[in-house]
Amino acid sequence: AQSVTQLDSHVSVSEGTPVLLRCNYSSSYSPSLFWYVQHPNKGLQLLLKYTSAATLVKGINGFEAEFKKSETSFHLTKPSAHMSDAAEYFCVVSRGGNYGQNFVFGPGTRLSVLP
Amino acid sequence: EPEVTQTPSHQVTQMGQEVILRCVPISNHLYFYWYRQILGQKVEFLVSFYNNEISEKSEIFDDQFSVERPDGSNFTLKIRSTKLEDSAMYFCASERERDNEQFFGPGTRLTVL
Numbered sequence: 001a002q003s004v005t006q007l008d009s010h011v012s013v014s015e016g017t018p019v020l021l022r023c024n025y026s027s028s029y030s031p032s033l034f035w036y037v038q039h040p041n042k043g044l045q046l047l048l049k050y051t052s053a054a055t056l057v058k059g060i061n062g063f064e065a066e067f068k069k070s071e072t073s074f075h076l077t078k079p080s081a082h083m084s085d086a087a088e089y090f091c092v093v094s095r096g097g098n099y100g101q102n103f104v105f106g107p108g109t110r111l112s113v114l115p
Numbered sequence: 116e117p118e119v120t121q122t123p124s125h126q127v128t129q130m131g132q133e134v135i136l137r138c139v140p141i142s143n144h145l146y147f148y149w150y151r152q153i154l155g156q157k158v159e160f161l162v163s164f165y166n167n168e169i170s171e172k173s174e175i176f177d178d179q180f181s182v183e184r185p186d187g188s189n190f191t192l193k194i195r196s197t198k199l200e201d202s203a204m205y206f207c208a209s210e211r212e213r214d215n216e217q218f219f220g221p222g223t224r225l226t227v228l
Binding site for chain 1: 156157163217222
């Protein structure tokens with residue numbers, strides 16, 4: 001069975017400093033992995049996805065994530081935080097299946113950006 | 116840019132009442148999903164729908180729940196007799212093809228009193 005662990009429920013950074021949001025997964029086969037962001041009162045927006053191509057994945061708004069199979073990790077990073085990055089971030093592993101994908105969500109990490 | 120829409124944004128109902136949550140997926144998408152997020156908890160998969168039938172459902176999706184795509188555009192989730200524990204944010208998602216990206220709607224917040 002697939003599962004996702006997000007090690008930090010809350011991360012607080014200062015504007016202009018690097019962001020690191022940690023994600024570890026377990027999967028019985030090669031997974032597809034995603035990061036979604038949820039701003040207050042908004043839907044879930046895809047930041048980036050890994051689907052067995054390049055292990056370093058670049059997403060929107062300057063975010064990137066590196067798939068490390070040996071560590072079963074898919075940490076999200078950004079070199080310089082912006083105030084608009086404050087949101088809830090979800091790491092997701094795809095369960096796959098015969099029809100479409102069924103996502104398993106991590107518990108989420110709330111990112112606060114301080115001025 | 117096409118997007119998934121959901122109505123209503125907030126639904127308040129009495130315990131035991133039926134509710135229907137509506138979603139309009141992106142028009143050329145083939146796979147449809149419902150998820151829910153109880154306040155303070157993680158997002159949970161409820162059901163997936165493809166080719167006019169349920170392809171997979173979770174343990175949460177019991178006989179009180181049903182989905183349908185009545186007119187080729189709307190995708191609805193019905194809860195026949197709501198319980199207090201059904202209070203949650205419900206997200207609809209659609210996907211153009213397998214192994215692609217799921218696009219999520221803004222969610223419907225259901226409050227059961």
